[in-house]
Amino acid sequence: MSDTKDNDNNGGRKPLTVSRGSGTVKQSFSHGRSKQVIVQTKKRKIVGPGSGPSTGGSKGPASKSSGGAASSQSSKLAEAAKKLGITEQELIARQKVLLQRRDAEQKREVETKRQEAARERLLSEQERKVQEDKERVEAEARRKAEEEERKAREAAEAAKKAAAPAREERTGGRAPADAAAASPDMPPPEPAQGRSKKSRKGGGDRDFSDGNANRSRGDSKRRRGKLTIASALGDDGDRQRSLASVRRARERERERRQGGEQQEKVSREVTLPETITLQDLAQRMNERVADVVKYMMRQGEMMRANDIVDADTAELIAEEFGHTVKRVLESDVEIGLEGDTDDEKDLKPRAPVVTIMGHVDHGKTSLLDALRETDVVAGEAGGITQHIGAYQVQLKSGEKITFLDTPGHAAFSAMRARGATVTDVVILVVAADDGVMPQTIEAIKHAKAAEVPIIVAVNKCDKPDAKPDNVLTELLQHDIQVEAMGGDVQAIKVSALEKTGLDELTEAISLQAEILELKANPDRDADGIVIESQLDKGRGPVATVLINRGTLKRGEIVVAGKQWGKVRALINERNQQLKDAGPAVPVEILGLDGAPDPGDMFNVVDSEARAREITEYRQRMERQKQGVASSRASLESLMNNLKDGTQASELPLVVKADVQGSVEAITHSLANISTDEVRANVIYGAAGGISESDILLAKSSGAPVFAFNVRANKQARELAEKEGVEIRYYSVIYNLIDDVKDTLSGMLSPEKRENFIGYADILEVFNITKVGKVAGCKVSEGVVKRGCGVRLLRDDVVIHEGKLKTLKRFKDEVPEVSSGMECGMAFEKYEDIREGDKIECFEVQMIERTLD
Structure with missing residues (x-):
């Protein structure tokens, strides 16, 4: 049967001819072409006998056969159900369940194959990268080999062309009979009887019936064309070499180069730290990174160039590549940081560093104000010093003295100890009306532990109830014997309010400094100690440092504890910018990447890389120490709780203060008032204002925020109100400690x-x-x-x-x-x-x- 539609109605396409008997469709195309297409016809499935509708309402042979097939299928189902002892519906349901299980198994197989293919793709991708590196190196070697071979061939051809005129002149333009034997690149002439008729007539191909002659034709074993004078003279440079010959030449060149590399390979001494990346290890061995990665893959380790290995694994790799190993410790990065010892001839006199110590409210800062003729006490909340102040005073005689003012409250014991260790002379301030007090005794102990000479300044001698002689007598109980009582300790009676006795005090300091012969080398890299640090909103991290040796210049790279940075500015106590600062000069440093801890040493280094290396090592050691301490503390507390059957109550706190020294003092004081039953746990303490991250940390820990001389910004206040986090502000440290003590008392079980x-x-x-x-x-x-x-x-x-x-x-x-x-x-x-x-x-x- 043919499709009789017109071409216009058929969209311009040729008619289709369908053959019902063969089940094919004949499709006709332009230019008389045609194509047979097989057509698959499906019969309509009838569920039950007589239930399917007849097509077109006719009952021909096709519908009869369909009905017969359906009835046959139904009878088969009935027989199978009867054998199993179930109904047809149950059998159909079971068949559906089996089909569903089979589909689920097929899906699982497809998913498993997909995962395996993904894993194979990952492995093949890594192998492909290694293969690409290898092929890139081989291609470079091939290129160089071809370049050298081309240059050699051009040189040989130039030599042959230069020799051809001389040879023709000697032979009279004719090729000698032994020309082939004379030239190693020329094939030998073939005898006349070995040629075919075509060859003798001068046309067609040669007959290579003589096998021995064929095998003795030089290096190339390809069949050659007709022997001519040009080929006999070797002027056939235009002929192309075979692909096999090029491959053999490249292979020989690669083997030669690899052999040369193995011969030139030098065993190196590789310095290995405790951990190292594969890339760094390859550079130290002078090996390709791809070779090291390939070696690890052969060992069953799928690693990349930036992956880190320990020292033992790195040592095995280095020995496998034929190198010797030198193991070093991580702490070796600090070797040479302090520099060489100064020569005696390079030392020059420097100003003395004097620390003013004593009990709280005995007039230490007032005495310093009188010396500086400034009013610093008005800026201290509650009339007490909250952190160390560093100042340099120039006397009328032109001499300079550096003063450190330490707090007198019991919470600042660590600050007093730090002040005693960096000082040359300690001025012990004792109030004439109050006498020796607990912090006075503690200051004496710190000074003696640091082996620093003491000058006693008996203050408040202008008061009516002042008894300075009783003070000197009380000091005898603590092994302080003044000169008036036959000792070697100078004692000066002063009044900071009336400014009396100040000249005698400065003379005593100058005399003590002269006895000590204080000297330092200013012409070297600077080092010193961090007196105090804080986070300033406008200036960033600010560290107050005291320079021990050398001269600190603007632009130098400094390492201070776990922080480092480039010195952007040097500022003295008068808020003046300095280009450099010499020994015994206290300055503020701007440019560090964080606030260092008070008491940390600072040093000048030569590069940023070395500064990063040192600070990363110190930070890593600090994290390890904190991890060990916390695990030890938790184990000890766990054992104690198991023994006592009690659980200690904790008061979590977030502490923010103006300077790092205040955070240290608060944390230390809270640890002292804690007991085995209740304790204050400072989960986070830092210098700087209260931020949103502090509020979020306090919210997650269920802790209040204690702010000492700092405030929260607007966003932090709003977040604290929203999350219900309490912020308490303090300006005097013992008010904060008393509040925490009251809270801990309420947590005690009755x-x-x-x-x-x-x-x-x-x-x-x-x-x-x-x-x-x-x-x-x-x-x-x-x-x-x-x-x-x-x-x-x-x-x-x-x-x-x-x-x-x-x-x-x-x-x-x-x-x-x-x-x-x-x-x-x-x-x-x-x-x-x-x-x-x-x-x-x-x-x-x-x-x-x-x-x-």
Whole structure:
């Protein structure tokens, strides 16, 4: 049957011819072309006999066969269901379940194959990268080999062309009979009887019937064309070499180069730290990174160039590549940081560093103000010094003295110790009306531990109740013997308020400095100690440092503890910009990447790389130390809790202060007031204002924020109000410590105190149904109360302790029974009572506890 539609109606396409008998479609194209297409016809599936609709309403042979097939299928289902003892619907349902299981298994197989293919793609990608590196190197070698071969061939051709005219002149233009034998590149002439008829006529191909002649044609074994004078003279440079010949030449060149590299390979001494990357290891061995990665892959380790290996693995790799290994420690990065020892001839006199120490409110800062003729005390909250101040004073004589003012409160013990270690002379300020106090004694201990000479300044001598001689006598108890009493310690009576005795004090300092012969080398890289540090909102991290040796210049790279940076500015105590600062000069450094800890040493280094290396090592050591300390503390507390059966209560705190020294002092003080039962845990402490991250940390930890001389910004305040985080502001440190102490006292569990109230004797025991045993008693002493604690005594031995459940007088429940009266008693969960036993009654009183 053919499609009779017109071409216009068919969209310009050729008609299709369908053959019903063969099941094919014949498609005709332009230019008389045609194509046979197989057509697959499907019969309509009929579920049951007679249930399927007939096409077009006719009942021809096709519909009969369909109905017969359906009935046959139905009968098969019925027979199968009958054999299994189930209905047709159940059989169909089972078949559907089997088909679903088969589809699920097929999906699982497809997913497994997909995962395997992805894993193979990953492996092949890594292998492909290694192969690409290898092919790139080989291609470079091939290129160089071809270049050298081309140059050699051009040189040989030039030599041959230069020799050709001379040869023609000698032979008269004819090729000699032994020309082939004379030239190694020329094939030998073929005998006349070995040629074919075509060859003798001068046309066609040559006949290579003589095998020996064919094998002796020089290096190339390809078939050659007709022998001509040009080929005999070797002027056939235009002929192309075979691909096999080029490959052999490249292979020989590669083997030659590899052999040369192996011969030229030098064993190196590789310095290995505790950890190293594969790329760095390859550079130190002077090997290709791809070769090192390839070696690790052969060992079963899929690693990349930036992956880190330990020292043992790196040593095995280096030895495998034929190098020797030198192991170094991580701490070796700090070797040579302090520099060489100064030569005696390079030392020059420097200003003395004087630390003013003493008890709180004894006039240390006021005395320094009098020397500086400035008013610093007005800027200190509560009239006490909260952190170390460093100043340099120039006297009328032109001499310079560097003063360090340390706090006197008990919380700042670490600051006083730090001030004593960096100083040359200690001025011990003692109030004439107050005498020697606890912080005075502590300052004496710090000065003696640092082996620093002491000058005693008896302050407040202008007061009516001042007794300076009594102060000097009290100092004898602490091994401070002044010159007036036959000792070697200078004692000066001063008044910071009236500014009397200041000249004598400065003369004493100059005399002590002259005795010490203080000198330093200014012509070297600077080093010193960090006195204080803070985070300034406009200037960033600021560190106050005291230079011990050398001269610190602007633009130098400095390492201070775990921080480093390039010095952007040097600022003195008068807020003046300096280009450099010499020994014994206190300055503020701007440009560090963070606030260093007070007491950290600072040094000038030659490069940023070395500064990063040192600070990364120190930060890593600090993290390890904190991890070990926390694990040890947790294990110890766990063991203590297991022994005591108690769990210590913690008060988490977030502490922010103006300077790092204040954070240190607060943390140390809170640790001192903590006990085994309750303790304050500073989860985070830093210098600088309160930010949103501090509020989020406090929210997640359930901690309040304690702010010391800092404030929260607007965003942090709004977030704190939203999250319900409490922020407490303080300007005096002992107010903060007192608040924490009160909070910890409230966390203490109350103390149980037992009060005896009375005795009762058991006269008779009654066994009452649904109640149990009840003791008929007589109160012999004191009073018995319902619900009080009781102890059952038998022969003066306590056999039970519990609570009184029932107290009756006759049949009535009564709250208490006095001495001399009889009553009935029953105990909670205990019935082993006998006549003659004695009952001791007591009450438990809960008493609130406080921290001492």
